Amino acid sequence: MAAFEVAPPAPLLARFCADAGGRWGRLSDAALAGAPAALAAVGAAAPGAGWLEECASEVLQRAPAMAPPLRCRAAWALATLGYAPSAEWLDAFEAAALGGRVAAAAAPAPAPAQDEGGAGEGEAAGAAAAAPVKDDPLAGASAGDALDLVWGLQAMRAVVAAGSSAVAPPPAAPAALRALCARCSRQVGALGAGRLVRLVGLLANAKPPPAAGGAGFSAPGGLLDDISRAASANPSALAAAAAAPGGGGLPRLAWAAAVVELRLANSARDELMRRLYASVAAAVAADTAAAGEASQQQQQQQQQGQMPVGDMARALWSGARLGGRWLPPQLAAFEAATAPRLAALDGAGAALLLRGFALSGHRPSAAWLRAFGAAGLDGSRLQGLGSAEVLSILSALRDASVAGGGVGGGSGGRGAASAALPSVPWLSAWAAALPADEVVALPSDHLITLLQLSAPSSNGDDGAAPSGEQAASGGGDLHGLLCLALSRRLQDLSASELCAALAALARWGPRAPADASLLPALAVRASEKLPALNAAQAAGLPRAFAALGYQPGEPLQSRLCGRLLEGAAQMEPAEAAEVLAAVLTGLEEPSSSLVKALLTGPQLKGPQQLRVLTLSPRGAAALVDLLGAMAARGLEPPPGWLGAAQLALAGCCDRLPSSRGVAAAV
Structure with missing residues (x-):
């Protein structure tokens, strides 16, 4: 029935589960792995947590001696059925699955199953007889088997992380990923759409976000080219596989494709964007129809059946990141669809949404930005994220606020760009709680962002820098720490970063930095960088120094006047x-x-x-x-x-x- 894509009747499923669950210890290895795989292949749910627990216990007991293709199939099946293992079970199974060196010939190959059903589409028999490779964590497993195993382990790691205090599961072991990529080389076309979706997701999760630092794992360029060609050849099948149970959804596939930088054909990318936008447009239409006709509770219930706001953020960012172009009416629809759902965003979703608008050159309305600052950037919502991740979100908020203009161009505390900077009420308290050594070690762009957005607000409504009395009223320790960090970064700043740093300092008003040498040093660096500045940046220098209450003197004075x-x-x-x-x-x-x-x-x-x-x-x-x-x-x-x-x-x-x-x- 799985092979013919036939949904079994409920009585047959119940009988099957009862028969298998009553005799786990008497089943062969192939039947033990095949029972949960059969349920997963037909999209059925396990009869209960106890059924899965007993199956998983027997699988773990046999795992060291089980044939590699069967271990792979069991891992995929348990993960697809939503098994929530203990950390101890997962560690033990992973050690057996990735560390086993037992030849695979002792067990029969699993029966064939449909593409979505994990191992067993004919290649398993050949892989079962293959000799294990020394120091290969996936010895004896074919490309499809290996993918099922690594994906299954990672999916169960995510379940374990969700039940603990961990923000995200650790990526798959680099050795396993390298072995997986080697097996998939030149075999991507034979994986099928379901496995291709899982492969792209694995590679994306192994690549850390830019703010997290570290090299992470990078897939070979040749493999990514193969994946790009396979995905471009049949985007409809890929979209259907992503939308199927266990596929993760089309927005997550688009996000993963953008993260690993797939080079999709224009037609495939455009079809992907059309499918993504259709759900956003449907949400806008439903919101419009329900406006004024239902209570707030009824509207929230209606939104539950629509695309989640996190998926909207993934869709927006992915389309732009893959090289597509969202049209102005589509961007307006993204803004309208996300506005009533901003409170449901987490930190990662907030960053993606803002970066998506910035990549598309779209500046959200003032009302949307105010709503986002109040609902999306809630300090408690970002707990668990490191300072680099939070500052990346703030950078995206800043860039979305001034899309098309830029903040660092030289506005010295007042003017269009400066006045457009968003208000983040909780930022000063959050920044003040950061360890001093962490603030001093911030990279230049994050340091400048923190200077820009944590400055005391002006009492007026014109965006002017605060007066000396206002500036002295709060944030002194943070200001001093930021100035110290900036002093250490001064020689490494580019011309545009120097202008942005001066503009950011100017927002704090005429207060003396903790490091008395900072302002003279900034004047010297500005004089050195003056030839590299554009007209707007040069015009911003006197405004910045005036807001700081500092006269830079020579040689900057005469050079600046001439420029x-x-x-x-x-x-x-x-x-x-x-x-x-x-x-x-x-x-x-x-x-x-x-x-x-x-x-x-x-x-x-x-x-x-x-x-x-x-x-x-x-x-x-x-x-x-x-x-x-x-x-x-x-x-x-x-x-x-x-x-x-x-x-x-x-x-x-x-x-x-x-x-x-x-x-x-x-």
């Missing part, structure tokens, strides 16, 4: 006003030619230009800052300029935050 003078004519009006205010505030002796070029240039020179400047809240705020900087310097504006500025500000009072309005009045 800004070169690009003055190309600046946007708001940027010109911001840069001029920052130059007047942050540089001890700014170049008079630069001040004249900006103040009398095409952006700010007269009434018409100043009215255009104040059409946006950013421009109006920049003009107020510029007036304050000119007054503090005692700089006399050109004739008629001050009156034009007054008229421009009078027409934009409704666009000024209250704090800016007070400053303008003063």
